[in-house]
Amino acid sequence: MNPEKHLPLTETTFYILLSLLEPGHGYAVMQKAEELSGGRVRIAAGTMYGALDNLLRQKMIEPVLSKDPRRKMYQTTAKGAHVLRLESERLKHMLDIYNRIQGDG
Amino acid sequence: MxxxxxxxxxxxxxxxxxxxxxxxxxxxxxxxxxxxxxxxxxxxxxxxxxxxxxxxxxxxxxxxxxxxxxxxxxxxxxxxxxxxxxxxxxxxxxGTDIFSDRISAAARYKTLYSICLAHVACFICYLSVVLLCSGGNLSGIAFLTPDLWERTGKDFWSAFFFELPFALFRVVPLIFLAVVAIFYCYWGTKARKIYKLSINEQNSHE
Incomplete structure (x- = not known):
């Protein structure tokens, strides 16, 4: 399946894939996204659960063994990491064009 | 209360x-x-x-x-x-909400819609089986007495009332399920409408 079809990523998806490069449970991802974005991105619980559910179905994240019986742990898969890299290249490309036209240099 | x-x-x-x-x-x-x-x-x-x-x-x-x-x-x-x-x-x-974007809030209606659709599909399957078993004749599943409808007078009524409870027993679940299926049809349509509406609203905000 073509990984390009997942682009562009929503902000929520971008931060989840990035946070889950290291294994973590749902709430840990919510905290990490807020921390990484300097408090700008706050993913609410319902949105978070729905996004994790979608990413699991798209095989961009996978469940990993959890010590806590109530909380599932997830991790970004190779496919997820690949899509994340494609997205960062897409964003960088856009930023380069912007800087060329609007930037000071 | x-x-x-x-x-x-x-x-x-x-x-x-x-x-x-x-x-x-x-x-x-x-x-x-x-x-x-x-x-x-x-x-x-x-x-x-x-x-x-x-x-x-x-x-x-x-x-x-x-x-x-x-x-x-x-x-x-x-x-x-x-x-x-x-x-x-x-x-x-x-915070104030369990959703931080409109798309995920709208996704509830999509889930609801697909569950309604699954219920309706189940009913259609059930109805097809019933129709197949009765040879495509729905009235045939209610009264099974041969030539009941050709009989007249006392002969007809006694046979009719004798079989009525059995007929109801066969038909009532079907009617009940049909009503439920119609309800789900309506509910699903509503959910789909609200979903489309909120997705369009989202697009016009972009």
Whole structure:
């Protein structure tokens, strides 16, 4: 399946894939996204659960063994990491064009 | 106290529960076919939020509730298969809503729509089996007495009333399921409409 079809990523998806490069449970991802974005991105619980559910179905994240019986742990898969890299290249490309036209240099 | 209400729109349902709490009726549980159970309490101004989800297994359901609890939301009512999941904020960190974007809030209606569709599909399968078994003749499944409708007078009525309870027994479940299927059809259409509407609204904001 073509990984390009997942682009562009929503902000929520971008931060989840990035946070889950290291294994973590749902709430840990919510905290990490807020921390990484300097408090700008706050993913609410319902949105978070729905996004994790979608990413699991798209095989961009996978469940990993959890010590806590109530909380599932997830991790970004190779496919997820690949899509994340494609997205960062897409964003960088856009930023380069912007800087060329609007930037000071 | 029990109230009968049907909502198509989750926002309206949230407003209703908040309004009841303001009058001192605290929502306790929801039972099938639209019955809301309330207990009297101190009038208050809560912020009910409703998610719509069913779960594969108990473990996944616990994981879901744990995520909401971690984020500061108390699960007020819901079961693994109830669909509607009711939440109340229990700490500051909960914020004001369980959704941080409109698309994920609208996705509830998509889930609801596909569940309605699955129910209707089940009924159509059931109806097809019944039709096949009766050789395409629905009236044939009610009364099985041969040449019942050719008989006249006392002969007809005695045979008719003799078989009527059996006929009802065969037909009532079918009618009941048909009514449920029509209800799901209507509910699904409503959900689809609200979903399309909120997605379009989202697009026009971009």
């Amino acid at each position: 029990m109230k009968f209400k049907i909502f198509w729109d989750f926002d309206e349902e949230e407003k209703y529960l908040n309004g009841m709490a303001a009058q001192g009726y605290i929502f306790k549980k929801y039972s099938i076919f639209g019955f809301y159970h309330f207990e009297p309490g101190k009038p208050q101004n809560p912020n009910y939020r409703i998610d719509y989800r069913t779960f594969r297994d108990r473990k996944e359901y616990d994981n879901y509730i744990a995520l909401f609890e971690d984020a500061g939301w108390k699960h007020v009512w819901g079961t693994k298969n109830s669909g509607n999941q009711y939440f109340l904020p229990m700490s500051e960190k909960a």
